[in-house]
Amino acid sequence: MIVTIDGVAASGKSSVASGVARALGVPYVSSGLLYRTATLLGLEAGLHLSDAASLLACLEKRPLRLEALAEGNRVWLGDRELTGDLHSSRVDQGVSVVAALPEVRAWVDAQLRALPEPFVAEGRDMGTNVFPHADAKFYLTASPRVRAERRAQERPEDVPAIEAALVERDRRDTVQSAPAPDARVIDTGPLTLDGVVGTVLAALPTRRA
Numbered sequence: 001m002i003v004t005i006d007g008v009a010a011s012g013k014s015s016v017a018s019g020v021a022r023a024l025g026v027p028y029v030s031s032g033l034l035y036r037t038a039t040l041l042g043l044e045a046g047l048h049l050s051d052a053a054s055l056l057a058c059l060e061k062r063p064l065r066l067e068a069l070a071e072g073n074r075v076w077l078g079d080r081e082l083t084g085d086l087h088s089s090r091v092d093q094g095v096s097v098v099a100a101l102p103e104v105r106a107w108v109d110a111q112l113r114a115l116p117e118p119f120v121a122e123g124r125d126m127g128t129n130v131f132p133h134a135d136a137k138f139y140l141t142a143s144p145r146v147r148a149e150r151r152a153q154e155r156p157e158d159v160p161a162i163e164a165a166l167v168e169r170d171r172r173d174t175v176q177s178a179p180a181p182d183a184r185v186i187d188t189g190p191l192t193l194d195g196v197v198g199t200v201l202a203a204l205p206t207r208r209a
Ligand SMILES: Nc1ncnc2c1ncn2[C@@H]1O[C@H](COP(=O)(O)OP(=O)(O)O)[C@@H](O)[C@H]1O
Pocket: 007, 008, 009, 010, 011, 012, 013, 014, 015, 016, 150, 151, 153, 154, 188, 189, 190, 191, 192, 193, 194, 196
């Protein structure tokens, strides 16, 4: 079974995917973390973030591993854990440039498609491009202000600066961010996190505890 949870930036995808995955007793996988990993390694190597050939060469020679735990995904480069470095404002700003490169998208998609079922996958194009045959698809939204207020709990910047950056990233991500026609759209704004998780679980075709 594959459940996809897509949506705009900071709409709650990873928190909801984690809650759903824990309830189902399956892993979840964050595709955004792979785009963030490509961005971080490109920045650390001093590469131009639109230089697909150099980025790919850099990614393919490194011992990268995504640990798709239900309680939170972790990324490793050999023995070095990258997870804590993947949500900086620097990575936030560069990631949409990297995610626009078809070569990088193919690198991410190949890793996701190699995962053994069952799992929950979250990102932008899980239900449209990567897993169009998924058993259940969801698309999360919330207003830019609500999302910025949530993210302000996790970033040093203030709410207006975060909101402006989120709106700009949504704009750059428009191409790959359309909801699948068969996705259920959930506005997470008026709901608690548990409320969103419960809505997703209640909508699944077959519940697995
Ligand atoms: N109703 C809600 N639904 C989803 N997330 C929420 C909700 N209320 C607060 N949050 C919080 O919003 C923050 C952003 O969620 P996150 O899962 O990181 O989003 P995304 O993966 O879409 O960027 C998290 O701290 C999460 O706990």
